[in-house]
Amino acid sequence: xxxxxxxxxxxxxxxxxxxxxxxxxxxxxxxxxxxxxxxxxxxxxxxxxxxxxxxxxxxxxxxxxxxxxxxxxxxxxxxxxxxxxxxxxxxxxxxxxxxxxxxxxxxxxxxxxxxxxxxxxxxxxxxxxxxxxxxxxxxxxxxxxxxxxxxxxxxxxxxxxxxxxxxxxxxxxxxxxxxxxxxxxxxxxxxxxxxxxxxxxxxxxxxxxxxxxxxxxxxxxxxxxxxxxxxxxxxxxxxxxxxxxxxxxxxxxxxxxxxxxxxxxxxxxxxxxxxxxxxxxxxxxxxxxxxxxxxxxxxxxxxxxxxxxxxxxxxxxxxxxxxxxxxxxxxxxxxxxxxxxxxxx
Amino acid sequence: xxxxxxxxxxxxxxxxxxxxxxxxxxxxxxxxxxxxxxxxxxxxxxxxxxxxxxxxxxxxxxxxxxxxxxxxxxxxxxxxxxxxxxxxxxxxxxxxxxxxxxxxxxxxxxxxxxxxxxxxxxxxxxxxxxxxxxxxxxxxxxxxxxxxxxxxxxxxxxxxxxxxxxxxxxxxx
Numbered sequence: 358x359x360x361x362x363x364x365x366x367x368x369x370x371x372x373x374x375x376x377x378x379x380x381x382x383x384x385x386x387x388x389x390x391x392x393x394x395x396x397x398x399x400x401x402x403x404x405x406x407x408x409x410x411x412x413x414x415x416x417x418x419x420x421x422x423x424x425x426x427x428x429x430x431x432x433x434x435x436x437x438x439x440x441x442x443x444x445x446x447x448x449x450x451x452x453x454x455x456x457x458x459x460x461x462x463x464x465x466x467x468x469x470x471x472x473x474x475x476x477x478x479x480x481x482x483x484x485x486x487x488x489x490x491x492x493x494x495x496x497x498x499x500x501x502x503x504x505x506x507x508x509x510x511x512x513x514x515x516x517x518x519x520x521x522x523x524x525x526x527x528x529x530x531x532x533x534x535x536x537x538x539x540x541x542x543x544x545x546x547x548x549x550x551x552x553x554x555x556x557x558x559x560x561x562x563x564x565x566x567x568x569x570x571x572x573x574x575x576x577x578x579x580x581x582x583x584x585x586x587x588x589x590x591x592x593x594x595x596x597x598x599x600x601x602x603x604x605x606x607x608x609x610x611x612x613x614x615x616x617x618x619x620x621x622x623x624x625x626x627x628x629x630x631x632x633x634x635x636x637x638x639x640x641x642x643x644x645x646x647x648x649x650x651x652x653x654x655x656x657x658x659x660x661x662x663x664x665x666x667x668x669x670x671x672x673x674x675x676x677x678x679x680x681x682x683x684x685x686x687x688x689x690x691x692x693x694x695x696x697x698x699x700x701x702x
Numbered sequence: 703x704x705x706x707x708x709x710x711x712x713x714x715x716x717x718x719x720x721x722x723x724x725x726x727x728x729x730x731x732x733x734x735x736x737x738x739x740x741x742x743x744x745x746x747x748x749x750x751x752x753x754x755x756x757x758x759x760x761x762x763x764x765x766x767x768x769x770x771x772x773x774x775x776x777x778x779x780x781x782x783x784x785x786x787x788x789x790x791x792x793x794x795x796x797x798x799x800x801x802x803x804x805x806x807x808x809x810x811x812x813x814x815x816x817x818x819x820x821x822x823x824x825x826x827x828x829x830x831x832x833x834x835x836x837x838x839x840x841x842x843x844x845x846x847x848x849x850x851x852x853x854x855x856x857x858x859x860x861x862x863x864x865x866x867x868x869x870x871x872x873x874x875x
Contacts, residue, residue, distance in 0.1 A: 391740070393744075394739070394740045394744070395736045395737075395739050395740050396739070397739055397742055397743075397744055397745050398744060398745070398746050399744050399746040399748075402748075659733060659736060659737070660733070662736055663729070663732045663733050663735075663736045664729065664732060
């Protein structure tokens, strides 16, 4: 491997990492702002103009809080829990294609950290790992509420991963590829976006993404009214901060994934009709991609301040009795459409 | 069970139809409501910079009034103290001396006039009892203090600021 390649990837990784963290950081502010606005309030606006310094203050506060590890806790696992949660949240963004290739001089720089040919499976693996952080943390706390939160998280993520996987299968039947780069590249322009081919699949995927990131209305693992704080009841200081942060990073990564596989990623309408050079299309594409991601993050928050939390049996009913049959039907329908399309068009 | 009051109603609850069961229309309705609130005018009053206005008949801190010549109106008759249901008002009367006509309107005045703001219930009966129109509850709310003794307001806090009168200022010095 040549040296320039390593440097290039290194820079890209740093940039993606920083952007992920900054967006996650400002998601915490945005969440409170959105909550405020939807409840006819202003939200935090004292730290800096429009509350722009609030995340820094929160982070500083987290660092200076006393750190308490309960006497009965399993120390190594208690520390491993939030570590694993944040690591798995961060590595998910590795396979997401942020833009087309950028040509600098005679070098072609791919705006994707790793073009894994089974990118979607990689993301699934990482998402499935994510629940270990919650499970370990909840179990190691030696607290019944934490344990219940952890058990809920585990069974919830298993239930919804099934429906999520099935909705993806229908998508793969359309795209004929597992590589995210390939999938995004296919959705050129506006009419080729996968949302038009897979509206039902997208709906199922969206619901499952809410469940996988433990967001309202599926935030039963940390349900305050029943479980004090759920899996992070015993956590304090920056460990709690890491758990919260990993939730926001998960939200960012799943928003990016949804924008990439269903909403065309960096593609935007009339991208080749404007007479722009390839580099400009790439740069605009990256911006468009981030606008889509931010729209999805806003949607996550919008849902949070609209819907109440599910009851646990309702959650399981929805997962097993509604979404899985629906996803299976979606696969069958997609197959029928593909055959019809081959036969008659 | 038999209804004794005859007001028992049997609620007819129809099973949910298809659109109600898939929840999506209801969810979209909810989303529309929250989005509308997102763009609504906010009720927040950013407190230290902005303050909410008091209503017109708000009864707050007392003030002892002066007449049009800047003389204290209070004649220490004690009717306010008598009418006070919380026994918050005390005073010591004194006789006006020669040369003090510009300070006190009547021949008798309150040398000490104290209201205990912790006892006061802001009912406004002193205001109604006063024959000289000397006391009104027209101030803002009582500010917080650290010590109980600071809530006993004397004349220094109660008497209305005099009109700026240079002659009087030089006399006081």
